[in-house]
Amino acid sequence: MGVPGQPMVNMADVAERAGVGMATVSRALSGAYGVSEATRRRVSEIAHEMGYVVHPEASKLARGATGRVAVLIPQASRWFFGAVVEGIERELRRAGMDVLLYQVPDADARHGFFRDLPTRRKVDAVIVVGMPVDDTEQQALEALRVHVVSVSGRHTTFPFVRIDDVEASRQAAAHLLALGHRRIGMIEAVPPSIPEWRAEIDRSEGFRAALARAGIPLDPALTVRIPWDSEAAALAMGKLLSAPEPPTAVFVHSDEMALAAIRTVRRAGLRVPEDVSVIGIDDHPLAALTDLTTIAQPAALQGATAALMTLALIAGTPVDERVTVPTMLVPRATTAPLPR
Amino acid sequence: MGVPGQPMVNMADVAERAGVGMATVSRALSGAYGVSEATRRRVSEIAHEMGYVVHPEASKLARGATGRVAVLIPQASRWFFGAVVEGIERELRRAGMDVLLYQVPDADARHGFFRDLPTRRKVDAVIVVGMPVDDTEQQALEALRVHVVSVSGRHTTFPFVRIDDVEASRQAAAHLLALGHRRIGMIEAVPPSIPEWRAEIDRSEGFRAALARAGIPLDPALTVRIPWDSEAAALAMGKLLSAPEPPTAVFVHSDEMALAAIRTVRRAGLRVPEDVSVIGIDDHPLAALTDLTTIAQPAALQGATAALMTLALIAGTPVDERVTVPTMLVPRATTAPLPR
Numbered sequence: 001m002g003v004p005g006q007p008m009v010n011m012a013d014v015a016e017r018a019g020v021g022m023a024t025v026s027r028a029l030s031g032a033y034g035v036s037e038a039t040r041r042r043v044s045e046i047a048h049e050m051g052y053v054v055h056p057e058a059s060k061l062a063r064g065a066t067g068r069v070a071v072l073i074p075q076a077s078r079w080f081f082g083a084v085v086e087g088i089e090r091e092l093r094r095a096g097m098d099v100l101l102y103q104v105p106d107a108d109a110r111h112g113f114f115r116d117l118p119t120r121r122k123v124d125a126v127i128v129v130g131m132p133v134d135d136t137e138q139q140a141l142e143a144l145r146v147h148v149v150s151v152s153g154r155h156t157t158f159p160f161v162r163i164d165d166v167e168a169s170r171q172a173a174a175h176l177l178a179l180g181h182r183r184i185g186m187i188e189a190v191p192p193s194i195p196e197w198r199a200e201i202d203r204s205e206g207f208r209a210a211l212a213r214a215g216i217p218l219d220p221a222l223t224v225r226i227p228w229d230s231e232a233a234a235l236a237m238g239k240l241l242s243a244p245e246p247p248t249a250v251f252v253h254s255d256e257m258a259l260a261a262i263r264t265v266r267r268a269g270l271r272v273p274e275d276v277s278v279i280g281i282d283d284h285p286l287a288a289l290t291d292l293t294t295i296a297q298p299a300a301l302q303g304a305t306a307a308l309m310t311l312a313l314i315a316g317t318p319v320d321e322r323v324t325v326p327t328m329l330v331p332r333a334t335t336a337p338l339p340r
Numbered sequence: 341m342g343v344p345g346q347p348m349v350n351m352a353d354v355a356e357r358a359g360v361g362m363a364t365v366s367r368a369l370s371g372a373y374g375v376s377e378a379t380r381r382r383v384s385e386i387a388h389e390m391g392y393v394v395h396p397e398a399s400k401l402a403r404g405a406t407g408r409v410a411v412l413i414p415q416a417s418r419w420f421f422g423a424v425v426e427g428i429e430r431e432l433r434r435a436g437m438d439v440l441l442y443q444v445p446d447a448d449a450r451h452g453f454f455r456d457l458p459t460r461r462k463v464d465a466v467i468v469v470g471m472p473v474d475d476t477e478q479q480a481l482e483a484l485r486v487h488v489v490s491v492s493g494r495h496t497t498f499p500f501v502r503i504d505d506v507e508a509s510r511q512a513a514a515h516l517l518a519l520g521h522r523r524i525g526m527i528e529a530v531p532p533s534i535p536e537w538r539a540e541i542d543r544s545e546g547f548r549a550a551l552a553r554a555g556i557p558l559d560p561a562l563t564v565r566i567p568w569d570s571e572a573a574a575l576a577m578g579k580l581l582s583a584p585e586p587p588t589a590v591f592v593h594s595d596e597m598a599l600a601a602i603r604t605v606r607r608a609g610l611r612v613p614e615d616v617s618v619i620g621i622d623d624h625p626l627a628a629l630t631d632l633t634t635i636a637q638p639a640a641l642q643g644a645t646a647a648l649m650t651l652a653l654i655a656g657t658p659v660d661e662r663v664t665v666p667t668m669l670v671p672r673a674t675t676a677p678l679p680r
Contacts, residue, residue, distance in 0.1 A: 044456065045455070048455060068440075071441075075426060076416075076423070076425040076426040076429060077419060077422040077425075077625075077639070077640065078422070079417060079419065079422075081422075082416045082418070082421075082422035083416070083417035085416040085417075086415060086416040086417040086443065089416060089442070089443050090443065093442065093443075098440050098442075098462075099440065099441045100408075100438050100440060100441075101411075101425065101429055101439045101440075101441045102429070102433065102439075103426065103429050103430065103433075115384060115385070115388060116384060122438075230625070230628075230629055234629075256625070256626065256629065259629040259630060260629045263629055263630065263631060266631075285417075285570070286596065286624075286626050286630075289570055289574075289596065289599040289600045289603055290599060290603065290626075290630060291603060291606075299417070300417065
């Protein structure tokens with residue numbers, strides 16, 4: 001900011017006082033790679049003491065035109081989106097970039113964001129989490145030369161990080177089959193605003209394919225399709241328990257919905273896992289605390305990977321643009337062998 | 341952005357085409373209050389069609405110097421912080437402001453943020469969630485004329501939104517006392533990096549005062565002090581269950597830690613609430629799904645209130661700078677009357 005009444009300090013002054021080159025000052029203050037933490041700290045302290053203000057243009061090249069990345073999520077209070085943002089923010093800030101956070105809960109809000117983007121032009125890239133981007137939106141982004149990376153989706157035309165949802169639900173089905181279950185139910189969830197969204201369709205397909213391969217015919221009475229909502233999952237479990245021949249095990253599309261389903265089982269006077277086994281997807285932090293068996297997906301890692309991908313795109317360096325991170329079974333206390 | 345080869349479009353062009361005044365165009369594009377949604381949408385579409393780009397300076401007055409607010413949270417994946425951010429982002433964006441999100445997990449990271457702030461000067465305000473701001477940091481903010489609002493803290497020198505932690509723990513104690521419990525334990529948690537942090541101290545004091553008023557002498561064997569961590573809470577419950585005379589009810593400083601404590605009770609072959617009643621604080625979304633009795637605090641409301649306070653400070657309009665939002669008992673299935 002400069003001390004009032006004193007001449008402005010420039011980068012050369014800071015470099016001289018710190019005994020380093022101007023490039024090092026620039027990299028240290030922009031948080032770019034290739035500067036030791038000790039040097040970064042010392043340069044930063046000297047710059048601060050001298051009242052030196054980085055001119056925004058000075059560090060444009062290293063950090064893109066704006067130094068900012070927009071992150072679009074449906075809702076900040078939901079664990080998965082928060083965990084992805086945790087990974088994104090950590091990696092982007094390490095590289096000296098800032099995160100602008102936007103909640104776009106539905107398609108209208110998403111259209112609004114992309115409609116306003118050209119009149120603002122304030123980010124170098126957009127990371128889109130847990131939602132699709134339609135063709136019109138994508139063309140607008142390309143025209144603006146704003147990079148786009150998708151987390152938790154699958155897009156053939158721009159870079160993505162995701163899990164393999166078909167494989168995740170195969171793992172869930174395989175666990176229940178290995179425990180001897182044959183009447184296996186599924187509570188399948190679809191976000192109401194985006195019925196075409198792949199992830200949930202893949203979760204249903206992976207489950208059905210695994211059962212088919214095990215020679216188990218599909219019983220339509222054992223699948224309940226709901227919007228992505230915990231209370232809906234609680235009701236869905238009630239529907240499954242009301243079937244003439246209820247399932248002995250149930251696969252639910254997320255941990256939060258699985259916990260809601262378990263509440264229904266307990267309220268019905270039945271026991272988990274003795275009467276019904278339940279498995280979710282996520283490894284939500286509360287899954288460990290509630291002893292919930294689940295298929296774990298690394299949420300913060302998906303965010304961190306998307307951030308590194310974004311930095312590479314901004315820098316123009318080559319990067320693997322289609323990353324699938326692994327999922328795995330975490331067996332806990334809500335699944336058990338089928339009683340003989 | 342302007343179409344290549346064509347002259348730049350200015351705000352007057354957009355106003356003429358839309359048949360409104362320039363002030364309306366400015367307010368519509370900046371998202372300021374006082375413009376109908378229909379007008380906002382039409383002006384925005386016309387501006388987009390004409391390739392009009394808002395000059396960043398044009399809307400400075402309505403939205404502060406930068407149009408951005410920094411939000412500091414310890415960790416994006418934890419429910420409370422995510423829910424506060426949800427409320428903040430919703431209200432700030434409605435007013436046309438953007439949220440820059442920063443995770444500062446400990447005191448070092450916080451010092452780093454405030455050290456770098458002067459050399460960046462890119463926000464009009466900072467909302468600090470779930471952490472203290474020390475005197476040095478506060479003086480730096482005042483020198484920069486950056487507004488500061490605190491959520492989930494108590495500060496005498498700058499505006500805050502919070503719950504009354506003494507009252508919240510009194511409510512928890514009162515519920516257990518009303519159920520007839522007399523041997524009441526507490527798992528009290530302290531964030532290791534900020535031992536002076538008021539909230540947790542208040543939660544302990546409110547609980548102790550309520551027991552004292554009920555004429556119940558304090559038994560040191562019934563309180564376990566831990567860092568703010570679920571696994572630590574799980575171990576703490578084991579310690580309470582190992583006491584020569586274990587508690588019949590336990591108050592835990594958060595829902596997540598309460599669920600961890602319940603897991604320990606169940607693993608010990610005991611039942612909740614028949615053998616031990618457990619109550620938390622928060623009303624985490626999973627509290628409803630796990631039937632956990634708790635003292636609810638409105639997290640998103642605290643965020644929204646902080647955002648509105650921030651907007652008033654930027655605009656220079658009067659605002660209540662000390663807001664305490666209410667907490668309330670949500671009785672569910674983890675607390676029950678003391679068996680006779």
